[in-house]
Amino acid sequence: MSDTPYLSVHELACARGERTLFSAMNFQLGTGQLLLVLGGNGRGKTSLLRLLCGLAQPLAGEVRWRGQAIGAAREEYHRSMAYIGHVNGIKDDLTPMENLRLSAALAGRNLDEATATQSLIKLGLERCLDLPARVLSFGQRRRVTLAGLMTAGALLWILDEPLTGLDIHGVALVEGLLRDQVTGGGMVVMTTHQPLSLDGVATVPLQVGPLLQPDED
Amino acid sequence: MLHFLLTVIRRDLLLAARRKGDWLTSQFFFVMVVSMFPLGIGPEPEMLRRVAPGVMWVAALLASLLSLSRLFAEDYRDGSLEQMLLSPEPPVLLALGKALAHWLIYGIPLLLIAPVLGLQFGLPADVIGVLMLSLLIGTPVLSLLGGVGAALTLGLRGGGVLLTLLILPLYVPALIFGAGAVDSALSGLGPEANLSLLAAFEVLTLMVAPWVAAAALKISIE
Numbered sequence: 481m482s483d484t485p486y487l488s489v490h491e492l493a494c495a496r497g498e499r500t501l502f503s504a505m506n507f508q509l510g511t512g513q514l515l516l517v518l519g520g521n522g523r524g525k526t527s528l529l530r531l532l533c534g535l536a537q538p539l540a541g542e543v544r545w546r547g548q549a550i551g552a553a554r555e556e557y558h559r560s561m562a563y564i565g566h567v568n569g570i571k572d573d574l575t576p577m578e579n580l581r582l583s584a585a586l587a588g589r590n591l592d593e594a595t596a597t598q599s600l601i602k603l604g605l606e607r608c609l610d611l612p613a614r615v616l617s618f619g620q621r622r623r624v625t626l627a628g629l630m631t632a633g634a635l636l637w638i639l640d641e642p643l644t645g646l647d648i649h650g651v652a653l654v655e656g657l658l659r660d661q662v663t664g665g666g667m668v669v670m671t672t673h674q675p676l677s678l679d680g681v682a683t684v685p686l687q688v689g690p691l692l693q694p695d696e697d
Numbered sequence: 698m699l700h701f702l703l704t705v706i707r708r709d710l711l712l713a714a715r716r717k718g719d720w721l722t723s724q725f726f727f728v729m730v731v732s733m734f735p736l737g738i739g740p741e742p743e744m745l746r747r748v749a750p751g752v753m754w755v756a757a758l759l760a761s762l763l764s765l766s767r768l769f770a771e772d773y774r775d776g777s778l779e780q781m782l783l784s785p786e787p788p789v790l791l792a793l794g795k796a797l798a799h800w801l802i803y804g805i806p807l808l809l810i811a812p813v814l815g816l817q818f819g820l821p822a823d824v825i826g827v828l829m830l831s832l833l834i835g836t837p838v839l840s841l842l843g844g845v846g847a848a849l850t851l852g853l854r855g856g857g858v859l860l861t862l863l864i865l866p867l868y869v870p871a872l873i874f875g876a877g878a879v880d881s882a883l884s885g886l887g888p889e890a891n892l893s894l895l896a897a898f899e900v901l902t903l904m905v906a907p908w909v910a911a912a913a914l915k916i917s918i919e
Contacts, residue, residue, distance in 0.1 A: 535779060536919045558785040567776030573715035582711075583777075585704045587784050612715075 485510055486667060487532070487636060492541035494527050501527055502688055503540070511635075514658065514668040514683045516676075523689030525671040526566070526640055532669060533563040533638050559588070562634035564642055568625040572614040576600055576624045579613060583628055591631055599627040603653060619645040623653075630657060637661060639670040651676075701786040705794030706801070713802045719767065724806050727760035731814045742819045749818035750828065750879035757807050757832060758839060758868050764803045765843035765864070766850075766857040768795060769914065773851050779918060792910035796844040797837075804836030820883070827882040827892075834895045835875040841906040842867045848913035870898050 485508035493503035501524030509515050517525050530536040532543055534550050534557070543550045545557040570579040577596055584591035600609060603623040608616055613624060622645045629637060643651055655676060661668055662681045713720050734752045735745055772778035781791050811832055815825040846864035850856035878891035 530919075533783060535782065555785045558783055561783070563779070563783055565776055565779055567774070567779075569776035569780040571712060571775065571777060573712055578711075582704070582708050583780060586701065586708070586781055588701065588786065 486546055487669070488544045488547075489532070490542045490544065492528075492531065492543065493539040494524055494531055494536075495539045496524070496527060500539070505541070505688075507684075507686055509667050509669065509684070511665045511667060512662055512682055514662050514670070514678065514681050515686055516683050517669065517671045517686050517688055519671075519688035525688050528688055529563070529638050529640050529669065529671065530565075533561060534558075535563075560635040561638060562629050562632040562636070563638045563640075564625055564629060565640050566644075568621045570613050570621055570624050570628075573612055575610055575612055576605055576616075576627070577609055579624055580628050580631060584631065587632065589632070595631060596627075599630045600624070602630070603627045604649065617645075619647060619650060622646055623650060626654065626657065635666055637666065637668045637670070639668065641671055641673070643672050643674045643676075698786060698790060701784065702790050702794045702797075705781070705791055706798045709795065709798030710801065713798075719764070720802060720806075723760050723764040723803050724810060726763055727756050727807055728810060728814065730756040730759060732817070735817065745818045746820060746883065749815065749820055750876040750883065752818075753811060753814060753828060753879075754831075754835075754872050754876040757811075757836065758865065758872060760807060761799075761803055761836070761839040761843055762861055762864065764799070765840075765847050766860055768799055768844060768847040769851050769917075770847070770856070773918070778914070782914065782918065788911040788914060789907045792844055792848065792914060793907040796840045796907065796910070799843065800837045800840040804832075804840055807836060808832045820879075824879060824882045827888045828879045831875040831878040831888070831892060831895060834892060834899055835871045838871045838895075838899050838902045839868060841902045841910075842871075844910040845906050845913060848910040848917060851914070851917035871895065874898060 488508035489505055492505040494501045505528075507515070517528060519525050527536065531538050534543070534554065545553050550557045569583070570576075574582065577593070577600065580596045580600070581591050581593070597609065600606070603626055605620060605623055605627065608620060613621055616624070622642075626642065642654055646654065651674065655678060658668055658676075658678060659681055731752060734748065738744060738748065769778060772781070782788055784791070808829055811828055812825050815828055820828065843864055846860045846867075849863065850860045853859060874891045874895035878888040878895060881891055882888040
């Protein structure tokens with residue numbers, strides 16, 4: 481764990497329509513840390529992640545990357561960050577391989593076929609390499625997205641419910657990916673409603689909204 | 698930067714090649730609309746020649762509108778638009794690339810079909826040349842301005858109709874100069890003045906529209 485706060489949030493506030501979801505939020509994240517965003521449905525977890533990656537604008541406050549507002553450091557920030565949202569961001573008409581290579585090219589990276597194949601095989605998609613993504617199941621598409629994340633080599637991962645639709649093996653795979661990322665000096669900000677076993681990973685919990693009672697939600 | 702622009706264009710061309718149905722709909726629509734006019738107006742050659750420029754241009758506007766509602770909508774739905782906006786490259790290049798790809802996919806074919814339809818209206822060869830030239834200069838305007846409309850109406854219910862109402866008025870200069878060029882060629886006056894104005898309008902759109910579309914995209918995905 482290092483002291484350099486790569487990602488820091490200052491007095492962040494977010495509103496959806498008339499309702500304030502959270503305000504005066506402060507935290508910072510250094511290398512080798514995983515920030516687990518907790519909170520019930522509709523408490524603003526997704527909104528927070530979208531603010532963090534710059535897809536949405538905060539009501540007040542600022543998100544900073546290495547001390548600079550992410551708007552000002554946009555190019556550098558986007559180069560070191562990878563985001564997975566609720567939707568997978570893969571095209572139905574393209575094969576997993578084409579999807580990976582195109583998204584890499586759009587992010588300004590060059591991804592050769594061997595590396596792409598390797599990551600797809602690692603995520604258990606060896607039988608789907610040549611199929612259009614349209615015929616894949618939801619979980620398999622999620623795996624394609626995760627393969628993209630793996631090849632992106634980003635310092636910071638922002639993951640919104642990455643476990644949705646994955647089977648037990650898939651969840652174990654993601655746990656492995658997260659562990660590799662964090663122990664390798666990367667950072668992760670993620671939300672999930674599923675239990676994760678991340679032994680030995682520096683996990684920082686962050687509660688959004690009131691604490692969830694067992695009988696609620 | 699150029700690499701990003703070319704990748705955006707290549708991506709859209711690849712996707713269009715995988716979905717020929719979407720692509721053909723727009724071209725057939727153009728042919729259909731233009732072909733309805735001789736049936737409706739009657740076969741007098743003089744009359745058909747006179748209405749041809751306007752009819753072809755209006756049909757081109759409508760055909761491009763038909764495909765524009767899908768310009769960003771599918772990428773928005775499957776999340777790839779988000780990912781492209783998170784690329785280190787500026788969003789204005791994304792907007793420009795998408796508009797140029799739209800022009801290559803939907804604009805160029807119109808240009809190639811137009812001479813055949815021109816013959817149907819009995820236009821002389823040199824006037825058909827002017828018609829093609831006016832479409833060559835004018836169709837990028839349709840894609841660029843359409844990109845602004847598509848970005849603004851992204852994710853709205855009934856976005857398609859709104860897009861039409863929003864964008865058709867902006868197409869008016871292109872329509873006037875484009876159809877005007879063919880008209881003046883037909884009546885023996887030179888088409889140069891109209892073509893120059895159309896080209897000026899195109900340059901203006903090229904400079905402004907991608908920025909507006911990029912800003913609209915950022916607002917729409919929030």
